[in-house]
Amino acid sequence: MTFFTEENLELAHEIIGRYPKQRSAMIPLLHLAQEQAGWVTEEAMKQIGGLIGTSSAEVLGTCSFYEMFKRHEVGRYVVNICTTMSCALMGAEELLEHAETRLGIKAGSTTSDGLFTLEGAECQAACTEAPCLQVNYRHKYRVTLSDFDHLIDELADPKNEGTPRHGVLAQIRQHIPTERSVGAMHPESVNAPPVWIEEQKEANS
Numbered sequence: 430m431t432f433f434t435e436e437n438l439e440l441a442h443e444i445i446g447r448y449p450k451q452r453s454a455m456i457p458l459l460h461l462a463q464e465q466a467g468w469v470t471e472e473a474m475k476q477i478g479g480l481i482g483t484s485s486a487e488v489l490g491t492c493s494f495y496e497m498f499k500r501h502e503v504g505r506y507v508v509n510i511c512t513t514m515s516c517a518l519m520g521a522e523e524l525l526e527h528a529e530t531r532l533g534i535k536a537g538s539t540t541s542d543g544l545f546t547l548e549g550a551e552c553q554a555a556c557t558e559a560p561c562l563q564v565n566y567r568h569k570y571r572v573t574l575s576d577f578d579h580l581i582d583e584l585a586d587p588k589n590e591g592t593p594r595h596g597v598l599a600q601i602r603q604h605i606p607t608e609r610s611v612g613a614m615h616p617e618s619v620n621a622p623p624v625w626i627e628e629q630k631e632a633n634s
């Protein structure tokens with residue numbers, strides 16, 4: 430069974446080609462899977478295992494270690510409200526309660542239209558900007574209750590293009606041409622600069 434689309438499968442091979450060891454591509458491929466579906470499905474983990482020569486159990490071991498990889502369907506927008514100390518002191522509890530009321534769901538669940546997943550979260554490393562939250566891991570600082578309502582209105586607007594859907598990390602993707610990839614080779618076997626550097630030197634001489 431294949432999970433990746435034809436286009437993403439091609440991209441997956443390009444990504445694998447950037448690393449001396451195929452297994453090093455596991456996390457970038459998990460991101461690619463999450464970008465494609467919005468979460469990481471079992472089929473995706475199986476295919477990633479096959480692509481990098483490891484078991485799907487190992488892929489699951491890595492995927493389940495990182496909270497940002499979701500192994501269940503989530504909303505288009507994952508809203509994480511920080512509830513750790515600085516944010517708690519600045520009204521995070523009230524903000525989370527307000528968010529639950531506004532969205533009509535409890536933290537840890539998804540609205541019936543599939544637009545929003547609401548989560549309480551640990552410190553987001555922006556304590557001086559408390560209370561803060563993230564939408565698809567993009568920070569919003571010093572969020573008031575009315576800021577929150579405004580944010581939800583903006584995100585719910587079908588014309589909203591400011592925040593990409595969950596799983597999309599960057600809107601511009603780096604491409605490394607095949608002739609510049611390192612190829613799957615153990616680091617200790619690398620005893621010369623990449624071939625393309627020599628080719629470039631020759632072309633410039």
Ligand code: FES
Nearest residue numbers: 511516553555556
């Ligand atoms: S306590 Fe909320 S960002 Fe650190």
